[in-house]
Amino acid sequence: MYSRKNAQKDAIRVLLFSGIQSTSGCPVLPPILRNEKEKEAFNGIAGQFFSEEGAWFDYTRNSRKEEGKRNHYSVSVNINELKKYLEQKKIIQSINSIF
Numbered sequence: 001m002y003s004r005k006n007a008q009k010d011a012i013r014v015l016l017f018s019g020i021q022s023t024s025g026c027p028v029l030p031p032i033l034r035n036e037k038e039k040e041a042f043n044g045i046a047g048q049f050f051s052e053e054g055a056w057f058d059y060t061r062n063s064r065k066e067e068g069k070r071n072h073y074s075v076s077v078n079i080n081e082l083k084k085y086l087e088q089k090k091i092i093q094s095i096n097s098i099f
Contacts, residue, residue, distance in 0.1 A: 007073035008060040009050055015077055016042065032083060032092065041091045055085060 014020070017039065019031040033039045042049075050056050062076040086092045 002071040004063050004065070004073060008063050008075050009056055011063075011075040011077050012056055012059060012082070015079060015082070029079075032079070032086065034092070038092050042086070045089060045091070059085070 015029070016032050020029040022028045033042055048054055059078050059082040060075055061078065062074070064074055065072070083092065087094045
């Protein structure tokens with residue numbers, strides 16, 4: 001059965017690797033990991049990050065099962081804090097370091 005934990009982890013994966021698309025196909029929110037270098041760097045910590053005691057849990061909140069819908073969850077992710085974590089781990093560059 002698809003669990004709340006799976007929904008939370010999947011929400012983070014979408015934000016990291018895919019971003020969020022509008023119905024017209026234009027990105028509403030681009031992926032956090034912008035290139036192969038960042039993706040490879042994250043893959044190096046993914047096992048630890050998504051483990052039972054991993055950091056992933058710190059960035060999800062307000063997850064709830066949708067009433068009357070099987071295996072549908074609403075999940076909120078603190079994107080700004082997730083980005084700060086990835087910057088501290090040297091997975092992504094801070095916007096300030098680019099300029």
